[in-house]
Amino acid sequence: LVIGSMIGAGIFNLVRNTAESAGPLATIIAWLVTGVGMVFLVLSFRNLAEKRPDLDAGIYSYAEAGFGKYVGFNSAWGYWISAWIGNIAYAVTAFSALGYFFPQLFADGQNWASVIGMSILLWGVHCLILRGVRTASVVNLLITIAKIVPLIIFLVAIIAAFKLDIFSKDLWGLAGSNLSLDVVLRQIKDMMIVTVWVFIGIEGAVVFSGRAKQRSDVVKATFIGFAAVLALYVLMTVLAFGVATQPELAGLKDPAMAL
Template identity: 45%
Template structure:
């Protein structure tokens, strides 16, 4: 937690930021999403792909923290350093927007969790009452965060501990009732499930694996608050390894407790339904309480990250100066106001979505891919150039291999997401260019270079195709 004297975050608090950011909503939904997509064999392949790709990305974040300690704004700053002002802006705006969508998903999940006990009131989390409750929650957190970041960081550390314990209890219960015969029956795909190739099974799990790994960069985003720069990379790796093990267990163990068809049909948050099948109704209540604690804690962490990204981008002239202003408690208040206004608008839009739960989850995953791709690309660049490797030249080849694998992984994730989500990403990114134009005019700077103009043109065409698809009904949210 933050030191009372220095206002800096220790290695433990940075690790809690990573764990708190990653262990939020997604982990409680893994059994249902995987059960609907694949059996244990496909799940193991999916986690090997996702785990390897994200581990490589974590190593890139670690290397960048060590080799470029002068860059302390995290994700978007690496994109700017490597690929120019406009790509830096798109990375910052895309990352911020994805974080906003993730916060919307958290509130939908809260509504869905309450809907398990009050179905007529909360439904699937996008009913009118659920939306009103969500909006009240957004603004309650807003005014709490305005009172100071150190208080919020302390709460995040406490909540992180409170939500890990129920997950560990659930894992122990599932280990205790492990049924090898049931696991073997589900291994290649359970009875009664639709016929799908293994490739299709694995592909259908890819976006949920991206979603549950979001937050891996939590320590990097807050690197300017670190007591020691080396703690940033260490916290990233420790948080990644611990959470990955937990997520794999939560995914695979339910296959040994019930049929895959039962898993696929469980209401979200599906871990609550899994425990209800194993131990009875109290299991659903137990996990549902954990979900509410976990999601509220993750929402707090991501609200901080959203505001920090806008603030850092404004400080480095990538966003309008308006968002660089802080209040008396050192909170980027204007950035927080814009964040929660946008989150509120997205929450209202869920009323019109066919499947708000999965749509918000998948869109959050896709918006994170562009910043991750640019970070991995920058990792390749500095390893090739040797910047920061003067004292450790033997690490260049290793780090370049790690970064290339991370680049390949993020590109594969874009393909797995499909054209629909890529077009919708462009629809969201293009309006944000207004903020870029605003910032460039404040600095009397050139708007686009030749390459940046081409990138803008491609994104604009993709956005227009996406808008046409929404109007024509070929793309549905």
């Protein structure tokens, strides 16, 4: 659940977004900083789960307990809106990928054929979920597998194609500029906008904590999911610099994983 929540449409363009923001070394630093920050967030979830086991309605229950019903309501409402907007983003990316193979039909994933296809897909998944929690769990598992399999294939491909001379050509992403602290910090800052964004969904296990057999399962699921996704993100974005130069990666079209 945690892995499926975190891996969204953005990961399929993560290589390009990374290259647009930073060079290889700045990317590694940004992932380290973000990783440490997310570990503290996971520890916060663990602390809340242990101290307030009665709050089992998700992260918005924490907002309600801390700041009142009005803030809790807005937190839940905002979370719901972000969820369905995320589905739209994922659908656009999916049909953009189909457009790579069927350009005359789906183009860039933003034509009427894509809209109709997206609607059928989203409503189909919605109808399956309405059949019950068990069906929803199966659907979530299948979707998660559908996300992870191409990512693993992509990772294996870039490992096989990795060349050290390409990776080390411009480690700081200077493109001819002089190395300075300001340049490096700007790259790290720009990259962290990307790295923090892709961890949205890390609260997935907390949202359904009320259905967990043990509260400790929520913490374990969050830690394991976070570690797995972090490793996948880091390997994909860093190793890609050994397959193509930073300008080439930054110039990739949607979906960037078509690299």
